[in-house]
Structures are given as structure tokens and as C-alpha cells.
Amino acid sequence: MRKNVEGGPSPADLSAIEAEWPLIEAELxxxxxxxxxxxxxEHGGPSPLDWRRLRRAEARVTRVAAELAARPAALREVA
Incomplete structure (x- = not known):
């Protein structure tokens, strides 16, 4: 990550983070x-709802990653 004169992230860095934010959010x-x-x-085992939540989160990460990969090459270079 390049830093600008003030020591923070550059506008290009912020743009890259913004472009990747949907994937970051899905991974979180x-x-x-x-x-x-x-x-x-540790407390009796995951419920069916817990497993469903996990499967949906995994599917979301896969879907968002595929969407990012499908972007035109010029946009992927920024991200």
C-alpha cells in the first residue's frame, strides 16, 4: 500500500479497498x-440454522469472488 504525503492510504489504495469491499464484507x-x-x-452443537448460516456465508463468498473475477481486466487491476 502506497502512502500519500500525510501518511495515509493514497486515493488509488482507497479505491482498491472500496472495489474489494463486497468480498471483504462477505468474508467477515x-x-x-x-x-x-x-x-x-462447545454448547451442545450447531443447530440446523447455524449450519444454514454457514452454508449461505460460504456461497456468498464464492458468488462475490466470482463477480469480482468477472470484472473487466482494467477494473481488476485497480482492485
Whole structure:
């Protein structure tokens, strides 16, 4: 990550983060679902709803990653 004169991220860096934000958000949701299942495993086991939440989060990560990969090459270079 390049830093601008003030020491923060450059406009290009911020643009890349913004372009990848849907994937970052999907991965955070997956992490939350995985943590919930680990916690549930220690307290009687994950419920069917916990497993569904995990599967949906995994599917969302896959879907968003595919959408990002399908972008034109010029847009992927920014991201």
C-alpha cells in the first residue's frame, strides 16, 4: 500500500479497498458464521440454522469472488 504525503492510504489504495469491499464484507460474514459454529460446538452443537448460516456465508463468498473475477481486466487491476 502506497502512502500519500500525510501518511495515509493514497486515493488509488482507497479505491482498491472500496472495489474489494463486497468480498471483504462477505468474508467477515463467513468468519462470524464459523465462530458461531465453534461456540455452538462447545454448547451442545450447531443447530440446523447455524449450519444454514454457514452454508449461505460460504456461497456468498464464492458468488462475490466470482463477480469480482468477472470484472473487466482494467477494473481488476485497480482492485
Amino acid at each position: 460474514s463467513l468468519l462470524d458464521a464459523e465462530i458461531a459454529n465453534i461456540y455452538a460446538a
